Amino acid sequence: MKKIDILKKLRSSRLRPTKQRVEIAKFLFEREKTFHFTVESLNKLLIKKLASKIALATIYNTVHAFKTAGHLSEVEVRGNKTYFDTNVSNHHHFYDSENAELIDIDANDIVIQKIPKAPNGKKIKNVEVFINLKN
Amino acid sequence: MKKIDILKKLRSSRLRPTKQRVEIAKFLFEREKTFHFTVESLNKLLIKKLASKIALATIYNTVHAFKTAGHLSEVEVRGNKTYFDTNVSNHHHFYDSENAELIDIDANDIVIQKIPKAPNGKKIKNVEVFINLKN
């Protein structure tokens, strides 16, 4: 993803392309593969990568702004920290608890044959499959 | 579940049947239906139910001891709090985010036709399906 596209992405979601947002966006979206992270891990990686450091609060703000804008998705993982994913399409996850690592599974690689109907006036919003791994 | 069975359950997992553990176990396991809770909600319910109150740290200790012993399972739910479930068999969940409520789905009510194979030397430990609900 080019810098110009980063700027477009930010502007299209009514987020001013500040220095910090552009740097974080470049770090997150200029990748081939999807990227999974927690705010803590992202912060550490940004400290390594960037000359000037970005305030932790800004990283929280920015990640949430990106999530709200639909540029990041939040992944439910048992435990204390919140995981985010640059893959915002409908997909699933392997979770390797030994390395606290998420691995994407394409939506087409899982086919569900039978599913219960939603209870009392509710509808199904989405179905997430989470496959825990062991050695 | 009778009191005698509560005592058995505790002893069989090498947990001394202290007053607090017995009370918490009775509250959790003397039920027809499965019960979902957070430590916070359990604490509130126990305060209502019991004359003497149990220290919050003890509730954390006990819930974790029960989980380690296999009497409770932990459910992955996005968000800050940890949910527990008295249903320890293999099963799935609906999640109604509006009421922050979990609803059990029997393992037999979901059939997965196609599943990817585990990556690099890993094996599949278990598969959890999580169905988010909306109105």
Next chain:
DNA sequence: TTTTCACTTTAGAATAATTATAAACTAGAA
């Protein structure tokens, strides 16, 4: 350009969930 102001960033305080500590208590073996 310069001005202006709503939007942002920031450091640090505040909050919330959970875990650690260490002293007092207790179940159950001897």
Next chain:
DNA sequence: TTCTAGTTTATAATTATTCTAAAGTGAAAA
């Protein structure tokens, strides 16, 4: 009954996250 390892408890500490309020900045308007 005595003794001891296991347990409970109040409280402090830790961890993740959010809040606050002051200083900074993009970009529209003058």
